[in-house]
Amino acid sequence: MSEAVTPQETSPTSPSPAPAPAPRKGGTGIALLALLVGAAGLAAGGWGIWQVQQLKGVEQQRAAQLEDARAQAQGVQSANADLSKRLDTLPNADELEARRRLVVELQGDQQQLAKQVKQVLGQSRQQWRLAESEHLLRLAALRLSALQDIDSATELVQGADDILRVNNDPGAFAARAQLAKSLEALRALPRPDRTGLFLQLGALRDQAAQLQPLNPAFKPSEGGTGPSTAWGDGSSTWDQWWERISRYVRIDFNAGQDIRPLLSGQQLDRVRLALSLALEQAQWAALNGKQDVYEQALKQAKQIVGDFFNADLADSRALIARLDELSGQAVTVQTPDLGPALSSLQAYLSRRESAVQQQEAVAPDAGTQP
Secondary structure (H helix, E strand, O other): OOOOOOHHHOOOOOOOOOOOOOOOHHHHHHHHHHHHHHHHHHHHHHHHHHHHHHHHHHHHHHHHHHHHHHHHHHHHHHHHHHHHHHHHHOOOHHHHHHHHHHHHHHHHHHHHHHHHHHHHHHHHHHHHHHHHHHHHHHHHHHHHHHHOOHHHHHHHHHHHHHHHHHHOOHHHHHHHHHHHHHHHHHHOOOOOOHHHHHHHHHHHHHHHOOOOEOOOOOOOOHHHOOOOOOOOOHHHHHHHHHHHHOOOOOOOOOOOOOOOOOOOHHHHHHHHHHHHHHHHHHHHHHHHOOHHHHHHHHHHHHHHHHHHEOOOOHHHHHHHHHHHHHHOOOOOOOOOOOHHHHHHHHHHHHHHHHHHHHHHHHHHHHHHOO
């Protein structure tokens, strides 16, 4: 420890400076305490302000919820009012029971109506199919009479019989028996090759276009082909010249015989056209089963070849022989009569329609009975 300095020991000539006052520890603590108290007050004030704001937000939220609750209450009141009005308009128990019975009756009537509609539709479909069978049979008769198309007619008659078979009505027995007879008659018919005849006649048309006409020369007489002689012999030389000239010029003293003039170029074209048309007509007759027209056309073609073309050539002779061969071909057949089958089918359809009309007349009377 330092020793204390007494006043007597200090020098009188050099006074010492006054010592600095020692800091006061108690004042600093008070200041700190005051700061803490102020901070705590500020914190308490801020917390109070925050609490006030929170309370205001809660009050506003509660006010909004209250308004929503009031609006919902008004909506519920309106719904209750509407519900009350609707309940007032609802029928009472007796009316509900009456309406229930009415609904049950309507459901029964609806089921009955649906059953009747289904029955009517089924009958309509059957009637339509039966009418189709009649149409097929009429078409078969038309194909036979107009075109003699045996294959198509057979398929059509078979289609009509298939419709009756699917219908499975015992009342159609007589009609099916007639259809069976017609089918057997059609299947027994011969099938002429009309297409083959058409193609063969077409080939003959092409061959006829190449025929050679008659040459503009006369055949030498049998006595004019003697041996040639020298130019010194006047009679023999004259005979030779006369033979050459007579190929183009001839004096005929038989004035009563018909003389056929030689064909010019334009006339030859007309003759070729006539021959082509005759063969084309035979083609048409072959396709359509016209036997008379077919034979007449081939006869006309043969006559044209013999009159205007050189029959001594091989192609002319071959064409004539081929025309004779094709003339014997049959292009038509004796088709069966489908009238009895059609009449029997029409009679069956008439009986069936009468029965359906009677059922429809009886059905309303049965429905009106209690």
